[in-house]
Amino acid sequence: MPQAPIKDSPRPVYGDGPPPYAAIEVAFQNAADGVQLAGTLTVPRGTPNAPAVLLSQGLGLEPFDRDYTLPSAPARKSFLAIADALSRNGIVVLRLDDRGAGKSSGQKQLSSVQQLAGDLVVGVASRRRSLRSVRMTSHSSLRWPVFSPTLSSTSSGCLPDFAR
DSSP states (O other), rough: OOOOOOOOOSSOOOOOOOOEEEEEEEEETTTTTTTEEEEEEEEEETTTTEEEEEOOOOSSSSSSOTTTEEEEEEEEEHHHHHHHHHHHOOEEEEEOOOTTSOOOOSSGOOOOOHHHHHHHHHHEEEGGGGGGSEEEEESSSTTTHHHHHHHHHHHHTTEEEOOO
């Protein structure tokens, strides 16, 4: 029997109790393309110099918001759940809207891999003063091998790490 799509919850709950972190809206521009990008930075309270993770979406043509909201299951926000779990355990998390999704401008479908990698580099650079060390984890296992030359050559401190 097929399962019905998950409906939006009026108040998604991740973890127990109030979050022990601050969720900070961030915005910056990729000046190379004039694209405005937006996202959320979750910073655990009372953990100065916490390690950081950049959550990166796959290379598919469909743009996703920072929470990785799926049209077929809008209440299932996997990146929000991952960010919540990591930040509850002392890790700073930066997650971004793809070009053309959420509050980011541009069109992901018309962007090159290098342009998309540039968005990640600018995202990390824009938060460099508040981030000690940054690792990247991706929804798509193909993303890191494709992006690693761009990220490693332009963003010191952004180290490879990807989930399968």
